[in-house]
Amino acid sequence: MGSLGIVPDMSERRFRICPICEAACNLEVKLEGEHIIATTGDAADTFSRGHVCPKGLALPELHDDPARIRAPLVKRGGAHVAVSWDEAYAAIAAGLGGVRERHGNAALAVYMGNPTVHNFGLTLGFSEVVKALSPGQFYSAGSIDQLPKNLASMLMFGNGNAVPVPDIERTDCLVVIGANPIVSNGSLWVVPGFRRKLAALKARGGQMVVVDPRRSETAGVADLHLAVRPGTDAWLLAGLCARLIERGRRPELPARGIELLTDALATVRSAETRCGLSAGTIDALADRLMAARRPAVYGRVGTTLTRFGTLTSFLIECVNVLTGSLDRAGGALFPEQAYVAPPRRRVAQMFGRFTSRVRGYPEVMGELPVAGLAEEIETEGTGQIRGLVTIAGNPAVSTPDSDGMARALGQLEFMVSADIYLNETTRHADVILPGTSPFNDSHYDQFLGSMGYRNNARYSPPVLPLRDRPDEWRMMLGMAVAIREGRPGAPEELDAFEDEVVVAAIARHVGGDGVLRGRDPHEIFQAIGPARGMERLLDLGVRAGPWGDGFGSREGITLEDMATSPHGIDQGPLRPRLAEVVFNEDGEINLGPDAIIQDIERLRQEGTSDGLLLIGRRNIQTNNSWLHNLPALGAGPRRAILEMHVAAANARGIADGEEVCVASGAAEVRATVRLHAEGDPDTVVLPHGFSELSDASQPEQRRGPNSNRLAPADHIDGLSGTAALNAIPVEVTRLG
Numbered sequence: 001m002g003s004l005g006i007v008p009d010m011s012e013r014r015f016r017i018c019p020i021c022e023a024a025c026n027l028e029v030k031l032e033g034e035h036i037i038a039t040t041g042d043a044a045d046t047f048s049r050g051h052v053c054p055k056g057l058a059l060p061e062l063h064d065d066p067a068r069i070r071a072p073l074v075k076r077g078g079a080h081v082a083v084s085w086d087e088a089y090a091a092i093a094a095g096l097g098g099v100r101e102r103h104g105n106a107a108l109a110v111y112m113g114n115p116t117v118h119n120f121g122l123t124l125g126f127s128e129v130v131k132a133l134s135p136g137q138f139y140s141a142g143s144i145d146q147l148p149k150n151l152a153s154m155l156m157f158g159n160g161n162a163v164p165v166p167d168i169e170r171t172d173c174l175v176v177i178g179a180n181p182i183v184s185n186g187s188l189w190v191v192p193g194f195r196r197k198l199a200a201l202k203a204r205g206g207q208m209v210v211v212d213p214r215r216s217e218t219a220g221v222a223d224l225h226l227a228v229r230p231g232t233d234a235w236l237l238a239g240l241c242a243r244l245i246e247r248g249r250r251p252e253l254p255a256r257g258i259e260l261l262t263d264a265l266a267t268v269r270s271a272e273t274r275c276g277l278s279a280g281t282i283d284a285l286a287d288r289l290m291a292a293r294r295p296a297v298y299g300r301v302g303t304t305l306t307r308f309g310t311l312t313s314f315l316i317e318c319v320n321v322l323t324g325s326l327d328r329a330g331g332a333l334f335p336e337q338a339y340v341a342p343p344r345r346r347v348a349q350m351f352g353r354f355t356s357r358v359r360g361y362p363e364v365m366g367e368l369p370v371a372g373l374a375e376e377i378e379t380e381g382t383g384q385i386r387g388l389v390t391i392a393g394n395p396a397v398s399t400p401d402s403d404g405m406a407r408a409l410g411q412l413e414f415m416v417s418a419d420i421y422l423n424e425t426t427r428h429a430d431v432i433l434p435g436t437s438p439f440n441d442s443h444y445d446q447f448l449g450s451m452g453y454r455n456n457a458r459y460s461p462p463v464l465p466l467r468d469r470p471d472e473w474r475m476m477l478g479m480a481v482a483i484r485e486g487r488p489g490a491p492e493e494l495d496a497f498e499d500e501v502v503v504a505a506i507a508r509h510v511g512g513d514g515v516l517r518g519r520d521p522h523e524i525f526q527a528i529g530p531a532r533g534m535e536r537l538l539d540l541g542v543r544a545g546p547w548g549d550g551f552g553s554r555e556g557i558t559l560e561d562m563a564t565s566p567h568g569i570d571q572g573p574l575r576p577r578l579a580e581v582v583f584n585e586d587g588e589i590n591l592g593p594d595a596i597i598q599d600i601e602r603l604r605q606e607g608t609s610d611g612l613l614l615i616g617r618r619n620i621q622t623n624n625s626w627l628h629n630l631p632a633l634g635a636g637p638r639r640a641i642l643e644m645h646v647a648a649a650n651a652r653g654i655a656d657g658e659e660v661c662v663a664s665g666a667a668e669v670r671a672t673v674r675l676h677a678e679g680d681p682d683t684v685v686l687p688h689g690f691s692e693l694s695d696a697s698q699p700e701q702r703r704g705p706n707s708n709r710l711a712p713a714d715h716i717d718g719l720s721g722t723a724a725l726n727a728i729p730v731e732v733t734r735l736g
C-alpha cells in the first residue's frame with residue numbers, strides 16, 4: 001500500500017483502456033520514445049481479452065491529429081486565438097460572472113456530453129464546476145440517450161442507476177431489442193467482443209432473438225429477427241408481458257403492483273399488432289421465452305430514443321421479472337465495480353421535483369431534457385438562458401432540431417466549451433478549454449464500471465506524461481476556482497482546493513454507512529498520501545469499495561494493486577444482489593408505479609402513422625459526431641447515406657444511388673439513397689453525427705446530412721422528455 005499520483009508508466013509494454021465507446025477494451029500501446037506507433041488489443045486482458053475495433057486502432061491518429069485543440073482559445077473579432085491559461089480563466093470568470101451579475105444564476109446552464117462519462121477526472125472535476133457555478137439548469141447527453149432507462153429503473157427499483165445487464169456467459173436465450181452490439185460494441189452493457197461471446201452462447205445451444213426494424217449486423221446473425229415497426233416496441237412488450245401473466249407467470253422476487261400492471265396492459269392488448277408483428281408471432285416469442293431456462297432481455301437506443309422510451313424500458317425489465325430472470329445467474333443482473341462514490345443521502349424518486357421553464361418538462365435525476373434547451377435560450381423572460389458551459393459535447397449535431405440549437409447557441413451572451421475540436425458547437429464558444437489526448441491521462445471507468453458482463457477492476461496510468469498544461473481534472477478545478485473567485489487561481493490555491501475536495505469526500509465516506517464508517521478522517525487522508533490528481537479520490541473509492549482493503553480493516557485491493565495489474569483484476573461472474581440496489585422503502589420492486597400506468601393510457605391513445613419512419617444507425621468507423629475526421633476512420637465508402645427499402649423506393653420512383661430530399665416536420669436534408677430488400681419496408685435509415693458546415697476546416701469525412709435537423713424538438717418520450725430521435729415521420733422524394 002502506498003500513495004499514488006499520476007506517475008506515467010515507463011515500462012516497455014504500456015496499456016490503456018480505450019475511452020471511446022462502452023466496450024472499454026484494453027489496448028497495448030507500442031511506442032518509440034514518446035512517439036506512439038500503434039495500438040493493438042490486449043490479448044491478456046482479463047476482461048476485454050484482446051478485443052479491439054478500428055476506432056481503438058486509430059487512437060494514435062487522434063493523439064497526433066494537428067486539428068486537435070492543444071491550447072486554450074478565446075474568441076476575438078469572430079476568430080478563435082490561442083491564449084495563456086490565465087487569460088482563458090480570466091475570460092471565463094468575467095464572462096460567466098457577467099451573465100450572473102446581469103441575470104442571476106437562473107440564466108446559466110451546463111451541458112455535459114458523452115465523452116465525459118469515459119473520463120473520470122473530467123466527470124469529477126466538472127461536478128466542482130457545477131458547484132461553483134450553481135447554474136439554473138443542468139443538461140446532458142443522457143436526454144438524447146439512456147435517461148428513459150434511468151427513469152424506468154427509478155420507478156421500478158427506486159434507483160435510477162440500477163440497470164441490469166444480460167449474463168451473456170450463462171444465458172441460453174438472449175433477446176436484443178433496438179441495439180446493434182456487433183457495431184456499437186454494446187451500451188449500458190460493457191461487453192467487448194460481443195461476437196465471440198455470441199458464438200460461445202450458440203455453441204452451448206443458446207439462441208439470440210433480435211427485434212429491430214432494420215436487418216442490422218446483429219439481426220443478421222440472430223436465430224430470429226423480428227422486423228418491428230419503429231417506435232412501437234411498447235405494444236410488442238405489452239403483448240408479451242400480458243401473455244406471460246396469462247400463462248401464470250408471477251414475479252418470484254419481492255414485488256408489488258402486478259395487478260395494476262395487468263389491468264393496464266389489458267387496455268392496450270387488442271392493439272398490440274401495431275408493432276407490425278402478428279399475434280401469432282408474439283405468441284411464438286412468448287413460447288420461446290417460457291421454454292428457455294434463463295432468458296435475458298436487453299434494450300438500447302432503438303428503445304430509449306422513442307416516444308415511449310421509458311415505458312418500453314420498464315416493460316423490458318417486466319419481462320425479465322416475469323421470466324424469473326432478473327437478478328438470477330444467466331438472466332439479467334446488476335454488476336458491481338471497484339470504486340464507490342462518496343455516499344449521499346438516498347433519494348428514491350428523483351423525478352418531477354421541478355420542471356423546465358418553457359415547456360414544463362419534468363426533471364429526471366436533476367437534469368432537464370436537452371430537447372428543450374434551444375427554447376430555454378430563445379424564449380424571453382425570467383430564467384432565460386444566456387450563459388452556457390458545454391463539456392465534451394456537440395449538441396449542435398447530436399440533439400433534435402439542430403437548426404434551432406445552432407441558432408440558439410449563436411444568441412448566448414457567453415459560452416464556454418471544454419473540447420478537443422473546433423466544431424459545430426464549439427465554434428459558438430467565447431472560450432474553449434482544450435481536452436487532452438487519451439494517452440496523456442489516466443483512466444478509470446466510473447460509469448461503465450457497474451455495467452460489465454463480468455465484475456472486474458481495471459485502471460490505466462497515463463501512457464505518456466502531460467507537459468506544460470493541466471490534465472482535465474485540474475483544468476476543471478481551475479475553472480471552478482475562476483468562477484468562485486472571479487479571477488484565475490494561483491497554483492497553491494488549486495492545490496488547496498484539491499485537498500478540500502479530497503477531505504470532503506473522506507468526510508462523506510466516514511459519515512456514511514460503508515466500510516469506512518466512523519474511521520478517523522485524518523488517518524485516511526494521510527494514508528492516501530500527498531500526490532496531486534484525481535487518483536486520490538479514486539484510491540479512496542476503491543479502498544472503500546466492495547473489493548477494497550478498507551484502509552487496513554480487511555484483505556483487499558488498493559488503486560496501486562489495480563495500477564500494477566495492467567490486464568485488470570477479474571472479480572468473477574455477476575452475482576445476484578437485488579437487495580443492495582433496490583432503494584424503494586419496502587425493499588420491493590414496483591411493477592405498477594402511477595407514472596407507468598398513466599403512460600400505458602397514453603400508449604392506448606397514441607395514433608398510428610402509416611408513412612415512412614426515420615431511424616438511425618451506427619458504423620464501426622464512427623463515434624457519434626467526432627472521430628471520423630481521422631484518416632484511418634474516414635477511409636472507405638461514404639457512410640452518411642439513406643437506406644431505403646426497394647418497395648418504398650419503387651412506390652416513389654426512386655432508384656438506387658439517386659439524390660433525394662428527406663423532409664420532416666422540422667427540416668429537409670439532401671441524401672444519397674442506397675436500396676435494399678430487408679426488414680420493415682417503411683423504415684428509412686440515416687446515421688447521425690455528420691456535419692453540414694461548409695467551413696473548409698471540416699474534413700470531408702465528417703461531411704454529410706445532419707440527420708438531427710429532421711428531428712422535431714417536441715418529438716420526445718412523454719415521461720422523461722428524452723428526444724425521440726428514432727421513428728420520425730418523414731417523406732422522401734426524388735430531387736429534380
Ligand SMILES: Nc1nc2c(c(=O)[nH]1)N[C@H]1C(S)=C(S)[C@@H](COP(=O)(O)OP(=O)(O)OC[C@H]3O[C@@H](n4cnc5c(=O)[nH]c(N)nc54)[C@H](O)[C@@H]3O)O[C@H]1N2
Nearest residue numbers: 178179180184187230231300301302619620622623624726
Ligand atoms: N461504432 C460506433 N459505436 C458506438 C457509437 C457510435 O457512434 N459508433 N456510439 C456509442 C454510444 S454513445 C451509444 S449510446 C451506443 C448505442 O448502442 P446501440 O443501442 O447498440 O446503438 P445502435 O447501433 O444505434 O443500435 C440501435 C438499433 O436500434 C434499431 N432501432 C431504431 N429504432 C428502433 C425501434 O423503434 N425499435 C427497435 N426495436 N429498434 C430500433 C436500429 O436499427 C439499430 O440497429 O453505441 C456506442 N458505440
Ligand SMILES: Nc1nc2c(c(=O)[nH]1)N[C@H]1C(S)=C(S)[C@@H](COP(=O)(O)OP(=O)(O)OC[C@H]3O[C@@H](n4cnc5c(=O)[nH]c(N)nc54)[C@H](O)[C@@H]3O)O[C@H]1N2
Nearest residue numbers: 113114115141145392393394398418419435616624625688
Ligand atoms: N439521430 C440520432 N442522434 C443521436 C443518437 C442516435 O442514435 N441517433 N445517439 C445519441 C447518443 S446515444 C449520444 S451519447 C449523443 C452524443 O451527444 P454529444 O455528447 O453531445 O456529442 P458527441 O458527438 O459525442 O460529441 C462529443 C464531443 O466531445 C469532444 N471530446 C471527445 N473527447 C474529449 C475529451 O477527452 N475531452 C473533452 N473535453 N472533449 C472531448 C468531441 O470533440 C465532441 O465535440 O448523440 C445522440 N444523438
Ligand code: SF4
Nearest residue numbers: 018021024025053056
Ligand atoms: S470497441 Fe473500439 S472504440 Fe470501443 S472500446 Fe473497444 S477499441 Fe475502443
Ligand SMILES: [Mo]
Nearest residue numbers: 114144145146
Ligand atoms: Mo450514447
